[in-house]
Amino acid sequence: MRVDVVSIFPSYFDGLELSLLGKARASGILELRVHDLRDWTSDRHRTVDDTPYGGGAGMVMKPEPWGLALDELTSDAGGDAPTIIFPSPAGEVFRQATARQLAVREHLIIGCGRYEGIDERVFEYAATLGEVRLMSLGDYVLNGGEVAAMAMIEAVGRLIPGVVGNPESLVEESHEDGLLEYPSYTKPSTWRERAVPDVLLSGNHGAIVSWRREQQIERTRTRRPDLLPE
Numbered sequence: 001m002r003v004d005v006v007s008i009f010p011s012y013f014d015g016l017e018l019s020l021l022g023k024a025r026a027s028g029i030l031e032l033r034v035h036d037l038r039d040w041t042s043d044r045h046r047t048v049d050d051t052p053y054g055g056g057a058g059m060v061m062k063p064e065p066w067g068l069a070l071d072e073l074t075s076d077a078g079g080d081a082p083t084i085i086f087p088s089p090a091g092e093v094f095r096q097a098t099a100r101q102l103a104v105r106e107h108l109i110i111g112c113g114r115y116e117g118i119d120e121r122v123f124e125y126a127a128t129l130g131e132v133r134l135m136s137l138g139d140y141v142l143n144g145g146e147v148a149a150m151a152m153i154e155a156v157g158r159l160i161p162g163v164v165g166n167p168e169s170l171v172e173e174s175h176e177d178g179l180l181e182y183p184s185y186t187k188p189s190t191w192r193e194r195a196v197p198d199v200l201l202s203g204n205h206g207a208i209v210s211w212r213r214e215q216q217i218e219r220t221r222t223r224r225p226d227l228l229p230e
């Protein structure tokens with residue numbers, strides 16, 4: 001998979017050179033390219049923002065550098081039209097199911113907004129070049145799209161075959177089957193007077209499966225009842 005990220009703070013993404021995604025990049029499973037939006041400006045100050053039409057607080061990202069960036073990044077991709085993601089608190093909420101959909105795409109482009117966001121016409125123009133999705137990490141406001149983009153890249157990247165060593169570990173996780181994951185324990189069996197539940201030491205596979213399922217349902221009911229059907 002190829003992922004192009006456009007940001008005015010490319011060094012945010014240095015962390016994606018670490019751990020599993022770093023290995024996936026080194027082995028070529030994930031081709032992640034991070035671009036500085038200012039490289040598509042032409043004035044001396046490399047300006048990417050301007051005052052909003054209609055007045056109001058803050059600045060808005062200018063359309064011209066975004067247009068040039070999108071033209072260039074979509075011109076040499078080949079294959080299917082890319083999915084162009086703009087992180088936005090006003091977008092659809094990014095979920096595990098979204099990560100699954102995106103993990104089978106050949107080419108993602110992620111445009112990170114700053115200030116009050118990006119000129120609305122950029123989204124309309126981007127829709128002529130690929131599938132556009134505005135995506136929110138959750139119902140709160142960040143300073144920029146970089147942290148959201150990193151979360152999305154990690155959630156999508158770990159679903160690409162070969163990135164996580166044991167693919168079974170991906171199936172048993174929270175949100176994969178609509179429920180939260182069951183509690184996990186490791187050695188020692190007693191720690192600071194807290195014992196691991198007996199069933200996990202019983203060797204009875206059927207009983208362990210049932211217990212874990214009950215725990216999933218109970219946890220989801222108490223912590224995230226909104227995930228359960230009516």
Ligand code: SAM
Nearest residue numbers: 087088089113117136137141142143144145148
């Ligand atoms: N004025 C915008 C609004 O109220 O919808 C918020 C702009 S925010 C300060 C700047 C940028 O941060 C956005 O363009 C977006 O890229 C990113 N951002 C902020 N909150 C986000 C969230 N919850 N999910 C994804 N991206 C977010």
